[in-house]
Amino acid sequence: MAVYTDITDEELAGLLADFDLGNALSLKGVAEGVENSNFLLETEAGRYFLTVYERRVRADDLPFFLELLRWIAARGFPSATPIPDREGRLLKEVRGKPCAIVSFLSGLAVRRPNAAHCREAGAGLARLHLAAQGFPLSRLNDLGQGAWAGLFAGLGQAADGLKPGLATTISSDLELLALRWPKDLPSGVIHADFFPDNVFFANGKFAGAIDFYFACVDAFAYDIAIALNAWCFEPDGSFNITSARQLVAGYESHRKLSDLERSALPVLAHGAAMRFFLTRLHDWGATPQGALVRPKDPLEYERKLAVHRASPDLVLFG
């Protein structure tokens, strides 16, 4: 939860002057999004979100994210669509920071997804992969497998502080992943952060996805692996193979996996756990005491890593 940027009524009026959305009727800071400040904005034309991009999102990446949202919305994928100003620009500025006005997406995130939710989530993820096909812009996955060793350099002490001996385990995991990482899987635009927080449901059905600020070009199956970790572990740390099978089945109801993709899922899930463990470990140490945002617990993903390490075929066979 975060609202880093305070917007005055005058600044808001200045921004809206470039749009055909009428005057502002209300503006509420929303306790959502760690990377950005988000506001629910009501104007005479309807309801929108105003997102102000804070330092953690690279300004160079914003055209990719915003044009992607426009692209997938035009192809029927339910997501918050950026609203162009009168000159067609999506990326605007308020209080010296980049910002965008996007459409309001209804729906509720589920806190404790069941197998039926996982099936819907899988189907939604495949729809996203298909809707993004042909998107002309590209963005490297700067948190992909090639980046992990660099991310971990300097975090050894932090890892051992979390759990004695963990640094050695992580190093050996990283070697194994480098060795086994599949290179030639079908690729395209992936969400790369398809967590239950970022997926909306309405009446139990997939209703859309938000928070595309990690989207990039990488293997489709890696996106599934991220989702398997995020959706199919129970609060007690056990892996729910029924949920996992439903997630994959939901995905395949829109896009079939090749044998290569399917057999890569275990190592991809191990790697996906590594990616979230590493960024959480980094944020854990980097967040100053007294900050308004509490970092997420890296131990949750350390436990998932340990599960994949111990049962390398877990996501295929339970």
Next chain:
Amino acid sequence: MAVYTDITDEELAGLLADFDLGNALSLKGVAEGVENSNFLLETEAGRYFLTVYERRVRADDLPFFLELLRWIAARGFPSATPIPDREGRLLKEVRGKPCAIVSFLSGLAVRRPNAAHCREAGAGLARLHLAAQGFPLSRLNDLGQGAWAGLFAGLGQAADGLKPGLATTISSDLELLALRWPKDLPSGVIHADFFPDNVFFANGKFAGAIDFYFACVDAFAYDIAIALNAWCFEPDGSFNITSARQLVAGYESHRKLSDLERSALPVLAHGAAMRFFLTRLHDWGATPQGALVRPKDPLEYERKLAVHRASPDLVLFG
């Protein structure tokens, strides 16, 4: 800004089952309100706020606040109105905490009020005082003049920590205020926290007030004094007499002040500055490092106190 309570989709569905508002379509934690957790709730019936009362609001006081909101709304005052469940109850429970669903109030708070805003705010405050007339419930002002000496006991060190010698100055202020505090002013329900944050405008006109969780029975003119401190000081600490006169004139466009009330404004404004200084001083010391809510700076009100101390007739004559 604060969302202390996390609400799951199941808990929300359980709450809404008691209402005729249909199913939930979306729920967003709102970065607003220090005393409560607030959520923007969209259901099939429309938009609402869900307020979950946290420890700082006394549960015994909730019927006063909620019935007051219902009372003034029925008399045309624009505010968020509590929605009764099917059995007519306003006060509900979610996740073991008291809560209420209230109507959505549109409007924008102004960050830098000008004299015209002050006139509108004054008029709105008088409308509130008149709308609340006849309200049968009562609540003592537990932060009124009688409580200040007790509030300050134990905060002397904190005051001196803020500014050496401040404890002695505050003690002498408290004696002076006790001596001169007017006793027989016209009284009724007051807002008691009528700050720019809590007042909405639409097209430059007063559009309503929120956050009634300090409302109580006290002198009407004391409510004006609180507003004079909150609305009429410039960021550089100077008092804007034009804004103050407009605030009072706006008030008197709906409710005339007696000579007694008018001549009491200076000491009431001095006291109002004391009340906010003391609670901010208390919160400053009491907020643990690392808390998600940053306490408000007590020095802002220390400076206002000093201004009233130095120019006892400030709010009347500038």
